[in-house]
Structures are given as structure tokens and as C-alpha cells.
Amino acid sequence: MKLRLTLAFLAAFHAAVLFAAFLAPYHYAEQHRDYPFAPPTRIHFTDAAGRFHPRPFVYAIAQDTPGGDFREDPARLYPIHFLVHGRLFGVAAPGVLFIWGSDAFGRDVFSRVLYGGQVSLLTGLVAAFLSLSLGLLWGTLAGFYGGWVDRLLMRGGELFLALPWLYLLLAVRAFLPLHISTTQAFFLLVAIIGAVGWVRPARIVRHVDLNARERGFVLAARGFGANGPYLMRRHILPLTWSVVLTQATVLIPRYILAEVTLSFLGLGVGEPVPSWGNMLAEARQYHTLIAHPWMLAPGLATIPLLFAYLTLADILLERPAPNGTAQPTGKP
């Protein structure tokens, strides 16, 4: 039950981000220069005269003075239309609809959080895939064949673990060019984050393989003359799936945070493409944050996502391991 709920929530979250172009009322780069730092738009059902509208609407907003507070103009109201211009909802042109407020350039924060999630989530997913592939490859080779491959893995891995994780990430980033295009930055991020984190999954996979090698059915298959690749494909790899899955639920949220951190520090994906990290960087000035708390939205969006991944990881870790394989616990 808990597992299903968590999975459903994660699926919905990822789908919302995936279909940002449909769900978001604006494009991420669309600017409304007359509406800097507009607060979240209020959606009404009854107008100033007390009449009820079955279709929700918003009032026009305007500042009394530049930099002043926004006020609603009850004379002009704009009904919210659904399924217009290929988007789920929106209002007609002079009206604006910022359900989570707008940023310094009058860009819709809600839309940018959805679009920004594409960069952040995709980085997390692809980098985790990369780490797990590397880990699975090397861990299997080391665990199954042992010998120098194993020693190289263990000794080489130690070098990677000797550095605090964020220092390692930044050190690798330090040697790569600073000024690059957004696409390059994205692939660079994925490669760095993914390549830096392969050691732990590799060690865990190795551990599972070392145990599996001595299991009765593997020895039996070997006795019947099965060769290495066959044994690995047919008997060893299926045993590692459950730990790989668990590792994925641990790594993905961590890598999403890594992207957020790097972009926040200006070492990741840059403007105008939004990512949760570079959006949060705008909220870093405390006066911005105090006056416009909705700028925290990208940071707050990570909380339910991380919570769901964490719950999923806990459920998977608590689950009894299949056919008695000892599941090594993930180390912090």
C-alpha cells in the first residue's frame, strides 16, 4: 500500500515535469517586464459585486509605483481558459496568471519550476544510470573474476572515497572549462556526477557477487561446464538486480541535489534555461527572499520529491531479500 502510494506519487511528479510544456501556463523564458516579483496571483470565483462565476477568473494586477506592491484591479477580470494554445490553462493576453508568483524579469515561477525540474530530474536519472552501469560492470567483473581486477577496483575506489564527496565533485568540475553552452553544461554535469559516484554501487555489487559465486546452484552450473559469461548473465546478474534497484533510489535523489548544488554555485546549467539550482541562486539574496518568499518554490519542490525517494528506499531496504541473499545496507 505504502509502496504503491509512493510509486504513484513519484510517477505523477515525474510526469508533471516531463509534460511541463503542457502543464505550465508560460514558456520558461517568457518575460513580463511590467510584472517583476508579482506575488502569487489569486484565483477568484466571486467578483466584487458578489456575483458567482462558474469559470474561475483573475483580476488584472498593477503596481502603484515602480517597485511598489501589486494591487488587484476589480474592473478588469480575465477568465481562466483551459486547454488553450496547447497548454492546460492560461488567461488571455493582457491578463497574467502567476500561480506561484513571478521573478525579477516577470517570468512565471510555477512554469519555471516545472521546466527547471526537467534539467534537475534528468541529470539525477541519467547520472544515476551512468553510476550504476559503471558500478555494475566493474563490480561484477571484480566480484566474479577476483584477482587483479578486484584489487584495482578496491584500491582505485579507495582513492575516490578518500575525498569528501562535494570536494571531489567540485575538484573534477574545476579542471573543466567554465564558460560553456547549456547543452554542454548539462552533459558535463551528468558525466561528472555519474562518474564520481560509481564506487559505492560497485562495492555493493562486488559483495553480492562474491557471495553468489559460492552458492550451490552456481557451483552446480559450473560443474556442468557453464562458462563465465553464461554464468554471469544467467545466474549472477539476476541476483544483483535488487541491490541495484535499491541503490538507484538512494542515488537519484542525491544526484538531483548534486545538480541543484552545482547550478546554485554557478558551476552547472546557466540562465536562461532554468534548473532548480540556478533558480534558487536568485533567492540567495536575503532581501529578495524576505520580500518575495515565493522565490523559494524550486527549493520547496525538492522536498516532496526527496521524501518520496527516501520512503521508497526505506521500503526496499526493509523488504526481505530474495532467496536469502544478504543485502548490504547502504552506507551514508
Add this chain to the structure above:
Amino acid sequence: MKYAARRLLHSLLLLAGVSILSFLFADLAPGDFFSEMRLQPGVDAQTVAALRARQGLDRPLPLRYAAWLASMARGEFGHSLAYNSAVGPLLAQRIPGTLLLTATATLLAWLLAIPLGVWSAARRGTWRDSILKVILSILLSIPELLLAIIFLAIAVETAWFPVGGMHAPGAESLPAPDRFRDTLRHLAIPVLVLVLGMAPVLVRHVRSAVAETMDSPFALAARAQGIPRRRLFFRHLLPAALNPLISLFGFSLGTLLSASLLVEVLVGWPGLGPLFLEAIMARDFALVLGVVMSSTTLLIAGNLVADLLLYRADPRIHTS
């Protein structure tokens, strides 16, 4: 003693490995400090080549590594191009900052985690335990970055705690007790963020480690003897659950140092973090390497301490 010597040698080898790997990697990477300079008009290729030659950057890799080792022996750790000074003194200024911050945070986090963990293990399966579990999960899901931003804004808005740096301006002239109090007040926000980030993980591990010992026969026997609960948990169960926790202490240091980097940058704490970021932005290789080596040394030293503690705590290691 022999064990300690072996672990120490292992740590030194690791450090050497990290430095060699960093040199190799930097050699493969495109661009350096001077390639940013090439972007300026009026700086031609010859000037840059001459500057590189003067810094000895055109020498082959083994020679540069040997030169770096020699300068490390002098305590210089290479020459920072951005600061135009030796790296060693720059690091020496910053390491105490990071040490103070992380040591305080570690101490507080463990002081909080052990009683809380034991408390919830003792109430395993009750509603209080479940509530604590939910609170911990929520805390774990809040990125430290977000915590730091929010606490900073609150601190500035309410002026309860000073923000930025480690001392108030002019703190040097204050008498010692006031200076101490001033530093403590500056520590509050970064330590709070680090403890909130770290303690939930620790509590969960303490809880599971203690809960595991609760099921062992000696715990049942002790309970049957009528040993009071508090004494049972803190004198009998906790020591038996200590091993995984000591290992955890070593592992958690890496996470803590990483979180500390971010928090230092955010609150402007004079630690290794801000220095590292500056070095990266300036493409100052010697300084990057210096910070990498310092942070690695801190982590390895912490792990060494954990290993030796484990050796003291668990006689089984003596025989293996």
C-alpha cells in the same frame, strides 16, 4: 601499535595516490590559469607562453610533481597564481575555520543523536517512535542548501544572530570571554544547519543499532536480572551497539565536510569552502590541489581515528 602504524602508512599512501591522480587529471584537462588571460585583447600567445615558462608550467609532468613535493616539504604546497603567494599559509588560515565548524557540529549532532536514538529504540513500535520517524524523514528530505538559505534570511531579518564571517569587526580588541561569546554567536547558524542535516541520519543508525542489541539473549538476561531501564540501555546495550556507530562516525565525516563546504560558502564562513570556490573560478590549480589535499587529510584523519577507536572497542580485530 603495529595496527596503528599500518593504518597510518595506508593513509599516507592514499594521500599520495590522490595527489598523483589530481596531477594526472589536471594535465589532461584543457585550459589553465593563463588561458583565461588569453581572452583579454593585447595579451598574445608569446606573453602567455613566457608566463607559463616562468611558473614552470611547461615542464614535463614528473618534474612538476617533484617540484610540488619539494615545495610541500617546505610547507608551501605550491604557488597560488591567483593570490600570488604560497598555498600553505592560505590553507593554514582556513583549516581552523572548517575544523571549528565541523567539530562543533559533529559533537552536537552526536550528543543529540545518541539519547534520541536510544529513546526511540526503547519505544520501538509505539506511536512516539513512529512520530519521531516521520519527523526525521521530513528533516532528511530538506536539502541543507534550503535550510541554510532560510535560516540566513531569518537571522538577518530578526538580527538574533550575526551573519557572515567568524568574528564581529573589531573582535580582536575584545577581552577573551567576549571574543569567545562572539565566535559562538557566529557559529550558531552554520552549526544549526549542519546539525539539522546530520543528526537525522545519526539518530536512525543509533536507533537501529541499539534495537538490534535489544533482541540479543544477554539483553533479555539483563532485563530478567531486574537491571533498571536507563542503566540497561546506556551501560549495557549502547556499548554493545557501538561498533557500527564508530564506523558510522568515519563515514559521516565525508558527508559532513561536503555539507560544511556548502554552508561555509553560503554564510561566508572563513573555511576551506569559499577558498575552494574562488580557486575553481580562477582556475588556480595549485590552490585547488591544496584544498583537495587538506579536505582529504581531514577525512582520512577522521577515518583513522574511527579505525583506532574501533580497534580499542572491539577486541576481535586484534586477532585478524
